[in-house]
Amino acid sequence: MTAISLHDCRSRDAADPLRPLRDLFALPPGVIYLDGNSLGPLPRATAARVARAVEQEWGQGLIRSWNDAGWFEMPGRVGDRIAAWIGAGAGEVVATDTTSINLYKVLSAALQIAAQDAPGRRVVLSERSNFPTDLYIAQALCRQQGCTLRLVEAQELPAALDGEVAVLMLTHVNYRSGAMHDMAALTRAAHEAGALAVWDLAHSAGAVPVHLHDAQADFAIGCGYKYFNGGPGAPAFVWVHPRHAERFWQPLAGWWGHDAPFAFTPEYVPAPGIGRYLCGTQPVLAMVALACGLDTLEASLPHGGMRALRAKSLALTDLFIALVEQRCGDAGLRLVTPRDHAQRGSQVCLSYQGPHARHCVSSLPPEGAVPALGQPGDGHAEGAYAMVQALIARGVVGDYRAPDILRFGFTPLYLGFEDVWKAVEQLGQVLDSGEWRRPEFGRRQAVT
Amino acid sequence: MTAISLHDCRSRDAADPLRPLRDLFALPPGVIYLDGNSLGPLPRATAARVARAVEQEWGQGLIRSWNDAGWFEMPGRVGDRIAAWIGAGAGEVVATDTTSINLYKVLSAALQIAAQDAPGRRVVLSERSNFPTDLYIAQALCRQQGCTLRLVEAQELPAALDGEVAVLMLTHVNYRSGAMHDMAALTRAAHEAGALAVWDLAHSAGAVPVHLHDAQADFAIGCGYKYFNGGPGAPAFVWVHPRHAERFWQPLAGWWGHDAPFAFTPEYVPAPGIGRYLCGTQPVLAMVALACGLDTLEASLPHGGMRALRAKSLALTDLFIALVEQRCGDAGLRLVTPRDHAQRGSQVCLSYQGPHARHCVSSLPPEGAVPALGQPGDGHAEGAYAMVQALIARGVVGDYRAPDILRFGFTPLYLGFEDVWKAVEQLGQVLDSGEWRRPEFGRRQAVT
Structure with a gap:
């Protein structure tokens, strides 16, 4: 199989009819936001609309806005x-x-x-x-x-x-x-x-x-x-x-x-x-x-609405899985999310299997793939947590879910194929460098 | 008893240590807001604080703000x-x-x-x-x-x-x-x-x-x-x-x-x-x-906090009752709220007893003063509703409560004694002119 290149990803962005929709969002510079499944980002229009509700509807309209607004x-x-x-x-x-x-x-x-x-x-x-x-x-x-x-x-x-x-x-x-x-x-x-x-x-x-x-x-x-x-x-x-x-x-x-x-x-x-x-x-x-x-x-409706969003979501998650295999295939991560499109949401979850596990990212086993809640099955929960923190420090925001899950959400409204490339490259660097073992990435209370 | 004058009310405002607190609110010009018991008005500082929560905490901090903010x-x-x-x-x-x-x-x-x-x-x-x-x-x-x-x-x-x-x-x-x-x-x-x-x-x-x-x-x-x-x-x-x-x-x-x-x-x-x-x-x-x-x-704490707020609230509601008696004593309104301070909240409610009732505003009878819910006792619910609408059109915002109540809330943080004078004067003009009988003040859905 031919390796996927950054150029390939950029080409896909250039051909993506949903691409302009990312401009609807006020994403912070330097951040690749893979946590819209926890808290969606700020739409650009929201600040002015909320300000109007505060200053005009509440401030000027007062009680009358229950009807008038x-x-x-x-x-x-x-x-x-x-x-x-x-x-x-x-x-x-x-x-x-x-x-x-x-x-x-x-x-x-x-x-x-x-x-x-x-x-x-x-x-x-x-x-x-x-x-x-x-x-x-x-x-x-x-x-x-x-x-x-x-x-x-x-x-x-x-x-x-x-x-x-x-x-x-x-x-x-x-x-x-x-x-x-x-x-x-x-x-x-x-x-x-x-x-x-x-x-x-x-x-x-x-x-x-x-x-x-x-x-x-x-x-x-x-x-x-x-x-x-x-x-x-x-x-x-x-x-x-x-x-x-x-x-x-x-x-x-x-x-x-x-x-x-x-x-x-x-x-x-x-x-x-x-x-x-x-x-x-x-x-x-x-x-x-x-x-x-x-x-x-x-805003996606003129471009196909959910049909188009779903197609791009699957393309993004397929790409993420393929790139993790290509870049981090021997790092001890396991794919938790099903490869079968019919069984996959709009996120990809990896579990960390520990530093000595050298097997590649593998497909979801037929059963029991999700570690039992509250029971870190393999003792490497701290690793998953720290890796997520190290990624966040590099501007790739995903999240950790107990006991040992690295979770990445893919929202086609504002994420592109190059974003996926960059996110996986940062993950690879976190794993290669071992920087996630640094004390500042150790556990404190995790919050959604 | 000597009549209360506008001058008296202005003097009380001038002597009121809580007076500067009204500047904390962004009240619309020309409005006397007697409905803070339904929806309090907008504090001036709120718009900027909400904007910061939207633009900085949500927009820039994203999911991290659950902890960091x-x-x-x-x-x-x-x-x-x-x-x-x-x-x-x-x-x-x-x-x-x-x-x-x-x-x-x-x-x-x-x-x-x-x-x-x-x-x-x-x-x-x-x-x-x-x-x-x-x-x-x-x-x-x-x-x-x-x-x-x-x-x-x-x-x-x-x-x-x-x-x-x-x-x-x-x-x-x-x-x-x-x-x-x-x-x-x-x-x-x-x-x-x-x-x-x-x-x-x-x-x-x-x-x-x-x-x-x-x-x-x-x-x-x-x-x-x-x-x-x-x-x-x-x-x-x-x-x-x-x-x-x-x-x-x-x-x-x-x-x-x-x-x-x-x-x-x-x-x-x-x-x-x-x-x-x-x-x-x-x-x-x-x-x-x-x-x-x-x-x-x-912000009232340096001035005595609830003790000072309560004293002013009672002074405002006492003044409102006295002025209604002085200005509208023969208009067919009845005082529903107790005169006894120990039994009075921070609002004054009047019921409209109909155009032919010429008795003065009177104190709360010993029992049964509150009309039963959903049963307009005297058929003049439409009058109470329309009077409130006519007052709102004059910039005095109180509210109507079924079946026949005109309700006025008095919040000492932003209301002064002159406001009470003006509100009663407007009520008097609404009653004297009979303008509340105009079709535009007729009932539509009332909302808190």
């Missing part, structure tokens, strides 16, 4: 725009609260529906390597409602869908491995087993094609601050299939979810449809920043 | 500053989520504790005229947990504290009447009856003295966007008495409330103390604006 309608308006990226319909999504809180709402709703349609089923089934906050929320809800959270490995999911399972709760793209589930197949399996399917789209909304209606999914939630570029702590979102929307109260039944919030009546009457998923007053400044983030995705 | 610590740091205004200790408050969501957390916790300490008690007792979202949250939680929400009038509360009551849930200052409960006395009555006391401080935190520890309160929540001037949809806050803090899981058990959120372990282990009341990622832009709002309150 449309603040009150924002969760639905932003939700409609999100719907377009996840295969949902207008009026089916609201932007609100946090991912964890929205999961509580939908999981509670799913358990209520299951209690009506399939009484006796009291198990929530999920994947052991799911993002922890999803597991925590499910644990708390199960504790509250006397249900059981059953955790299995990904490949054990179909067999675990037995007659006790009320709800299958999964994250579409795994935060640590980058592996993507087949949403349609698993939803079908859940339905055939008599269970409902709840999907967390935190690492897939805006990153990969999502077709909630086509997959016949029941509930979904997701994040505003990753691939939607909505800013730190941007509002999350929640979707409910219309067939379920009016079958229950969600438990966080605040006034924004009331049918007539300004009638100030003492009796709760849930709003029709997705409106009942709102609870309290939403953070306006965060919401306008999220709307600016969606602008950046929508 | 202290984003991750903000809920606790801001919470400590809030604690100082509500009689709580450092480390006992977090700023997070919304008031409604925080109420769900504490009410759920209170019911858990009651189930341990006083099994069999299954009633949540509240006031019928409590802010509706509090009632809605309580209804949903009661529905979920098989409890009962019992609603009575304020004066019936002590008698209603029987052996079935698990939790007394009240809002300290009523949003519609401005009446303030005696927190210490009602908490004592609850405890003597074997119940816990949950306080909503939405209309009192930053507005009136609050002494949670002195009152031996059990739980409290409140709002960031009213008297804390934190901006539209600012994060709310939550406090738990340390004696209860570690006795339960709150149900919204997300990763930010985990003992070690970045260990990514699959088992939920609640953080010690108030930390377990966090759930998901917080809106950073909203949180930095809230911190700027707290700066404006803290």
Whole structure:
């Protein structure tokens, strides 16, 4: 196989119709940002829009801006725009609260529906390597409602869908491995087993094609601050299939979810449809920043939208894998993310196998590829952490995920092929030089 | 009694040591803002601080700002500053989520504790005229947990504290009447009856003295966007008495409330103390604006802090009542807010009794002064609504609350005595001219 050259990468950038979209972002000079899956970067237009919300809408409009600036309608308006990226319909999504809180709402709703349609089923089934906050929320809800959270490995999911399972709760793209589930197949399996399917789209909304209606999914939630570029702590979102929307109260039944919030009546009457998923007053400044983030995705529509973004995302992650093999193939790294496009999100994760492991980057083994949470399998967690820190010091920002994962996110809106080349070259230099062993790259608290 | 003159009001402003604090706010010219109890106005320093969070911390610092800019610590740091205004200790408050969501957390916790300490008690007792979202949250939680929400009038509360009551849930200052409960006395009555006391401080935190520890309160929540001037949809806050803090899981058990959120372990282990009341990622832009709002309150500390603010607040509301009597005494308005300082928040509410009522503004009758929610008692709700609209058109921003309330909030940080004079003069002109009957002041959706 011919080696890939920097020239090849530059040629691909020159031919990339999405290339001009990077100018929508205010990326710091000298930084290659491979962490948009944790916090999307700042769109250039956001600062002025937020300033307008602060100085004009709040400062001058004051309380009147709830009507005059449309603040009150924002969760639905932003939700409609999100719907377009996840295969949902207008009026089916609201932007609100946090991912964890929205999961509580939908999981509670799913358990209520299951209690009506399939009484006796009291198990929530999920994947052991799911993002922890999803597991925590499910644990708390199960504790509250006397249900059981059953955790299995990904490949054990179909067999675990037995007659006790009320709800299958999964994250579409795994935060640590980058592996993507087949949403349609698993939803079908859940339905055939008599269970409902709840999907967390935190690492897939805006990153990969999502077709909630086509997959016949029941509930979904997701994040505003990753691939939607909505800013730190941007509002999350929640979707409910219309067939379920009016079958229950969600438990966080605040006034924004009331049918007539300004009638100030003492009796709760849930709003029709997705409106009942709102609870309290939403953070306006965060919401306008999220709307600016969606602008950046929508700018891709003339170039093909998600189809084009997905094609470039796969090209970027393919290139990264190939270049890591070419440049760092004997450095003791292992590919954790699937090579199969159908199973890959928009990130590539490597685990560090230790200084004496000399095998090449290898494809994902058939099972058990993701190290168990909280159990550094090989004792080289410190190495993975330090390598990420050394890369950050060189301007290549990825992140570390316990126990031993180097995680790199690839967002086609602002990353190019030359960026991938440079990132791998920096990784190679970090490994060649051994500089990651320097004390300043040692562990302190890691934060997303 | 000698009539109060504009000159008197100007003299009081000239002698007011808090007067310079109004320069901390970017109030629009020509506006007298009597709605800070709904949305506090913009502090001058907020725009630059939010811009720095957007452009520097997010734009340049990117993901690193969770550590380097202290984003991750903000809920606790801001919470400590809030604690100082509500009689709580450092480390006992977090700023997070919304008031409604925080109420769900504490009410759920209170019911858990009651189930341990006083099994069999299954009633949540509240006031019928409590802010509706509090009632809605309580209804949903009661529905979920098989409890009962019992609603009575304020004066019936002590008698209603029987052996079935698990939790007394009240809002300290009523949003519609401005009446303030005696927190210490009602908490004592609850405890003597074997119940816990949950306080909503939405209309009192930053507005009136609050002494949670002195009152031996059990739980409290409140709002960031009213008297804390934190901006539209600012994060709310939550406090738990340390004696209860570690006795339960709150149900919204997300990763930010985990003992070690970045260990990514699959088992939920609640953080010690108030930390377990966090759930998901917080809106950073909203949180930095809230911190700027707290700066404006803290600027009063050299002048006496809450003691001085409360004295001026009472002087402003006393003046407003006296001037309404002097200028509009025969216009068919009735005073809804108590004249007794010990029972008054930082707002004055009037109800419109109709064009044929010619009695003067009168003191609050001994009971039943607050019209029942959703039941315009006298058919003049449209008048109250239109009068508020006509006042807004004249630059005096108060608000309408169903069914027939004109509500005026008085924030001593930025309002002066001349402002009160001018506001009442405008009200008098609206009433004298009858201009509020013009079609453009007719009802459309009212929004807080």
